[in-house]
Amino acid sequence: MPHAIPVIRSASLSGYMELARSLKLNPEAMMRRAGLSSRCLDDPEMPISVIAVRELLESSAKAANVEDFGLQLAHGRRLANLGPISIVLREEPTARQALDTMFRYLRLLNASLLTHIEDHDDVVIIREDFLIEGAASASVRQSMELAVGVMHRILQELLGPAWTPRRVCFSHRPPRDKSSHLAFFGPKLEFNSSFNGIVCAARDLATPLPVLNTGMAPYARRFLDQALSRSRNNTTDAARQLVAALLPGSRCTADQVAQHLSMDRRTLHRHLQAEGETFSSMMQAVRSEFALRQIRDSDRSMAELAELLGFSSPSAFAFWFRRRFGCTVSEWRKSQLKPETT
Structure with a gap:
């Protein structure tokens, strides 16, 4: 039995138009070729095809002749881009609990992104990967660098700009020029790794977060739980x-x-x-x-x-x-x- 086409919020393409234009691309034409309408960007909650987004990022990187297109797109991301999930995360007592909450609702953001968190003594490993049926032989390099880049930005926003990971890993080969990756993630960067993701110090994630109680978290959580119960989960x-x-x-x-x-x-x-x-x-x-x-x-x-x-x-x-x-x-x-x- 064929699986439903996995979807992602159109907020995943936040900043795409501006980045594409800065690289001398025609974003509307690029989106049309990928099977997307630029009008989908008017509503950040609109579900769009994960396969189309993957194709758009890869074709844009190729057309602009840049290897870090996905990473450049991650630069402008903030916790607020997660929509209602950001309200719940902001009121969690630690970054680790915020991550657990985010992973609970992850399929509402991206139905094809697999995220798994592992505890190993004094480190926590956040693993990320994609399962996109029907695109087995296609590269997901740009999508992966965007996903890991967004995770890095979320952790920095939760823990402060001084936070640094123990290691950032990608399973794909390194780019010809790693300078933008090193500037984004820092020196502890590994390509051709056994996994994609971020290695963090457990004590960093256990640090209490600033108290932020807007009173909105219970309502946001109820909304997310209802959406989760309606989502396809066989x-x-x-x-x-x-x-x-x-x-x-x-x-x-x-x-x-x-x-x-x-x-x-x-x-x-x-x-x-x-x-x-x-x-x-x-x-x-x-x-x-x-x-x-x-x-x-x-x-x-x-x-x-x-x-x-x-x-x-x-x-x-x-x-x-x-x-x-x-x-x-x-x-x-x-x-x-x-x-x-x-």
Whole structure:
């Protein structure tokens, strides 16, 4: 059964028109080519296609011949761009609790952005990735840099301009010129990483935030909870997100996914079957999307790709890839990179 087209608030393109014009682009024409109307920017709450936004950011970066288009777009972002969610976040006692609240409502902002927070002793890792069905081989570099850039801006606004992350990571290869990335994130920057996201000091996120009680948070939370209950949330979507999180290190099985969803394996299979899906086909689709994206946008070795995608060995990954796509990894990578170098 086909999945609904994932959507994102049109506020995700806040500042796009101004940035495009500053880079000598025609923003209205660029948006039309991506299947978007510039009128959608009049209402920040209007849902628009995630796939169209991804295409717009990538094509704009290419047309302007800049590698940091998404990052430039993140420069102007503030907590207020999150809409009603910002009201709730402002009244949380710590940044960590604000993040937990934001992740609860995340699919109201962007249905394809996967965000996961992990605690490791004295650090907290915020992982971000995209699942965009139907765009497996397409780059999400600009969308990812925008997402991580926005997260960085939100943390700076909550914790103050003096706050710095322990590390900022991207799974794609570095740009030719890293100066704008270093100016935005600071020196602790890593490309070709095993994940996309931000590593923070746990003590920073536990620091009490300034008390800001407008009295609006209960009303905003009620509105968000109602919107959340109306949003599409089937078992397949939840399972796809868990598969993406559990794939690295061969940790992804039907039993584990079922356990995370508070059900047994048979119940999981029954729900998936009712939605026209199987666990095997769903995992293959997620694995394929991540594999093609990593091969296209990063410089990972076969061993690194195999581990990231949950294979026991590079040879097992190579066999799966050839059977799945009818060519070797190097042949597929060459076919994708060749048009960009001519």
